[in-house]
Amino acid sequence: MTDLALPSDLGCPSRLAPPSRDEESGDLSAFVQKGAGEQSLLLSIRGAKCGGCLVKIEHALLALPGVTSARLNLSTSKLKVSWRGQLSTAKITSTLTELGYGVSAFCEDRTERSAKQEERSLLIAMGVAGFAVANIMLLSVSVWGGYGEMGEGTRTSLHALSGLIALPVLLFSGRHFFKSAWSVLKNGHANMDVPISLALGLAFSVSVWETANGGAHAYFDASVMLLFFLLIGRFLDARLRRMAHAAAHDLAALQNRSVTRINASGIAEAVRSADIKEGDQIVLAAGERAAVDIKITRGTSSIDESIVSGESEPRSAHPGDVLYAGSVNLTQQMQGSAMGASSDSLLADISDMLNAGEQKRARYRKIADKAVSLYIPFVHSAAALTLIGWLLSGASVRDAVLVAVATLIITCPCALALAAPVAQVVASGRLLRNGVYLRSGDALERLAETDHIVFDKTGTLTLGEPVLVSETSNELHEAAKLARASRHPLSRALVLAAGPGQIAQDVTEYPGLGLEAHIDGLRVRLGSADWVGVGAADASPGLALWFQIGEGAPVQFRFEDQVRPEAACVLGNLQASGYALEMLSGDRAKAAQHVAATLSISDWRAGVSPQDKTARLEALQQQGKRTLMVGDGLNDAGALSQAHASLAPGGAIDVSQSASDAVYSGGLDSIPVILAVAKRARLVMRQNFALAAGYNLIAVPIAVTGNVTPLIAAIAMSTSSLIVTLNALRINLKEV
Amino acid sequence: MEIIIYLIPIAVFLGIASLGAFVWSVNSGQYEDLDGAAFRILGDDDKPISDVRKSSPQSR
Numbered sequence: 001m002t003d004l005a006l007p008s009d010l011g012c013p014s015r016l017a018p019p020s021r022d023e024e025s026g027d028l029s030a031f032v033q034k035g036a037g038e039q040s041l042l043l044s045i046r047g048a049k050c051g052g053c054l055v056k057i058e059h060a061l062l063a064l065p066g067v068t069s070a071r072l073n074l075s076t077s078k079l080k081v082s083w084r085g086q087l088s089t090a091k092i093t094s095t096l097t098e099l100g101y102g103v104s105a106f107c108e109d110r111t112e113r114s115a116k117q118e119e120r121s122l123l124i125a126m127g128v129a130g131f132a133v134a135n136i137m138l139l140s141v142s143v144w145g146g147y148g149e150m151g152e153g154t155r156t157s158l159h160a161l162s163g164l165i166a167l168p169v170l171l172f173s174g175r176h177f178f179k180s181a182w183s184v185l186k187n188g189h190a191n192m193d194v195p196i197s198l199a200l201g202l203a204f205s206v207s208v209w210e211t212a213n214g215g216a217h218a219y220f221d222a223s224v225m226l227l228f229f230l231l232i233g234r235f236l237d238a239r240l241r242r243m244a245h246a247a248a249h250d251l252a253a254l255q256n257r258s259v260t261r262i263n264a265s266g267i268a269e270a271v272r273s274a275d276i277k278e279g280d281q282i283v284l285a286a287g288e289r290a291a292v293d294i295k296i297t298r299g300t301s302s303i304d305e306s307i308v309s310g311e312s313e314p315r316s317a318h319p320g321d322v323l324y325a326g327s328v329n330l331t332q333q334m335q336g337s338a339m340g341a342s343s344d345s346l347l348a349d350i351s352d353m354l355n356a357g358e359q360k361r362a363r364y365r366k367i368a369d370k371a372v373s374l375y376i377p378f379v380h381s382a383a384a385l386t387l388i389g390w391l392l393s394g395a396s397v398r399d400a401v402l403v404a405v406a407t408l409i410i411t412c413p414c415a416l417a418l419a420a421p422v423a424q425v426v427a428s429g430r431l432l433r434n435g436v437y438l439r440s441g442d443a444l445e446r447l448a449e450t451d452h453i454v455f456d457k458t459g460t461l462t463l464g465e466p467v468l469v470s471e472t473s474n475e476l477h478e479a480a481k482l483a484r485a486s487r488h489p490l491s492r493a494l495v496l497a498a499g500p501g502q503i504a505q506d507v508t509e510y511p512g513l514g515l516e517a518h519i520d521g522l523r524v525r526l527g528s529a530d531w532v533g534v535g536a537a538d539a540s541p542g543l544a545l546w547f548q549i550g551e552g553a554p555v556q557f558r559f560e561d562q563v564r565p566e567a568a569c570v571l572g573n574l575q576a577s578g579y580a581l582e583m584l585s586g587d588r589a590k591a592a593q594h595v596a597a598t599l600s601i602s603d604w605r606a607g608v609s610p611q612d613k614t615a616r617l618e619a620l621q622q623q624g625k626r627t628l629m630v631g632d633g634l635n636d637a638g639a640l641s642q643a644h645a646s647l648a649p650g651g652a653i654d655v656s657q658s659a660s661d662a663v664y665s666g667g668l669d670s671i672p673v674i675l676a677v678a679k680r681a682r683l684v685m686r687q688n689f690a691l692a693a694g695y696n697l698i699a700v701p702i703a704v705t706g707n708v709t710p711l712i713a714a715i716a717m718s719t720s721s722l723i724v725t726l727n728a729l730r731i732n733l734k735e736v
Numbered sequence: 737m738e739i740i741i742y743l744i745p746i747a748v749f750l751g752i753a754s755l756g757a758f759v760w761s762v763n764s765g766q767y768e769d770l771d772g773a774a775f776r777i778l779g780d781d782d783k784p785i786s787d788v789r790k791s792s793p794q795s796r
Contacts, residue, residue: 051774051775051776051779054775054776054779055775055776055779072772074775076768116768120767123762127759128759131752131754131755134751138747165748
């Protein structure tokens with residue numbers, strides 16, 4: 001969507017995200033951290049998606065006086081700025097907003113920090129295991145290469161060296177598995193880590209015993225290789241999960257706004273929104289988004305509640321009205337008293353809905369969990385039976401134990417651990433190339449299972465902003481001269497249609513009524529029907545602005561929130577594929593009916609509150625439907641979290657993006673692509689589990705009959721992991 | 737073949753040195769943002785930042 005009202009070099013140069021509208025982020029000086037001679041600020045940036053954004057932002061900040069470092073993390077959109085000396089935070093935020101990006105303060109919460117720590121420690125453990133695999137393999141290949149020719153002394157010393165490398169590595173890298181297995185065994189249960197720890201421990205002990213007795217086979221290489229592949233799977237899983245965590249966290253970022261409060265001595269000060277208590281006197285500037293629910297005590301203005309209610313038309317607010325957290329104050333400064341702490345606001349209610357939804361998601365039984373629950377008893381019984389069988393058939397204890405340990409090693413789940421993570425990583429990369437940001441790996445399975453799609457109206461099925469639909473005329477350019485002075489959505493739409501031009505002098509905005517100026521001695525008015533003196537009978541319903549020069553005939557400009565051009569085609573295809581479609585809107589019935597009729601959606605509801613949306617989705621789920629929710633506003637966040645799977649468009653508010661399973665840019669065309677890739681990924685995951693099972697069917701007989709040597713174990717493990725990974729890469733092959 | 741008595745320790749030592757470098761790189765946060773690091777080296781240092789309010793809108 002081209003935006004003529006703003007110069008086109010604002011925002012992302014690659015147009016991967018729309019430029020941010022000028023929104024006051026408030027005085028962020030409350031968030032500055034002071035270090036040794038240096039001050040730093042952590043910011044959350046909106047709209048930075050490509051390398052061009054990174055270069056633009058960093059260079060612009062480094063040009064400010066005193067800035068020592070400015071580093072943007074493109075994956076998480078977090079910016080860290082450090083500086084010496086006197087630099088106001090206002091200068092930093094204004095530099096960023098002038099470039100076209102949204103700014104808010106960022107506070108890393110405890111869960112995010114611990115998730116980052118866990119991922120780092122897994123990566124280091126994986127690196128250490130990799131080091132061990134490489135160096136022990138160096139020694140093992142020598143032993144295998146010298147089969148029949150190598151002297152026993154040399155072989156034993158090489159085994160001993162392998163053991164020396166393996167011991168610290170197993171203790172360090174394997175501690176994740178040992179700790180988890182121990183904590184689960186204490187409670188009398190078993191998880192996947194139990195056979196893994198058993199295999200690692202037994203393999204190591206048996207190998208030490210063999211080395212001490214000068215035996216031919218030592219399984220040090222197999223045990224560290226097992227550890228390495230398992231850690232790869234764990235690391236990929238943790239990385240994908242960390243990206244998904246952000247729902248409650250981004251909501252907190254919204255609440256991390258700075259709020260202007262009038263303290264006891266009557267002075268306005270900037271405080272964190274988390275510090276606001278009930279009854280505090282708040283000043284809400286023009287353009288500022290409310291961080292807490294406010295009861296207005298002074299001032300009149302127009303407010304934009306679209307992200308809260310989906311209502312596309314702004315309403316006027318007077319003293320005595322309630323302004324909900326998340327609404328934007330459009331025209332004039334207002335004062336009000338806080339109705340509660342930010343934790344009591346509508347935002348907090350939505351946050352609770354999000355958390356409830358996240359917990360439900362966490363209990364979802366993935367394919368991987370089902371596979372694991374079948375696997376554990378199989379592995380243990382196979383190893384135990386092998387041991388018993390060999391002892392009964394008269395073998396020595398040493399031979400029987402060796403064969404049982406070999407069985408345990410070879411049945412150990414490298415392929416199983418990699419089956420799901422590799423498919424998820426490949427699918428998410430595939431989706432990224434189509435402009436879709438997948439927020440969690442297990443979302444793919446849930447997306448593939450859906451059969452009932454629920455759409456939000458404003459911003460999802462429609463463009464989200466009013467567009468001028470009446471004929472352009474000379475009056476348009478005259479009206480635009482007034483409209484350029486206002487932030488009202490209809491004025492912005494008028495300016496968009498008119499193009500660049502002048503602004504009239506001395507334009508006064510009367511909230512709820514319109515704009516007035518004097519051009520060439522004549523009084524010019526742009527606003528509602530009442531403002532220009534048009535009676536209710538002539539005024540047509542829907543979004544409209546009236547324009548009058550002097551005492552001339554008023555001219556009407558009609559606006560419409562237009563349906564997205566690709567919507568009809570996409571929805572038709574989805575219906576043909578067998579999905580049931582539904583629309584839930586917080587907007588008026590008339591607007592909703594028009595959209596539903598255009599898109600042939602028979603099941604629709606209007607005037608739906610955020611709680612009602614969540615309730616409707618719960619009702620559908622109780623009917624057994626697997627719902628897919630597509631929405632963009634704050635009023636959709638609860639529903640997005642509640643649904644079986646959910647999607648949000650790229651223009652959605654941050655919270656809704658975090659509550660959804662995937663964020664798509666580039667229109668509704670992405671939805672069929674997402675569903676197709678999700679189905680393919682689910683198919684590949686099932687195939688991978690089948691391959692892992694097949695590998696075991698081949699490997700177990702070989703092990704039980706005593707033919708598994710360390711060489712065979714190494715080959716088997718690498719081959720199974722390789723096959724599973726290659727199969728996952730097939731997700732990239734077919735054109736969607 | 738006695739040479740392997742000090743070749744193997746050298747090999748292992750080199751491995752440990754590279755492992756140390758890897759651990760340092762993880763702890764200094766170099767794996768946090770792989771996309772950003774890739775783009776940062778492509779940044780053009782010699783072009784001045786355009787003043788967005790003065791420049792005229794360019795068509796894309």
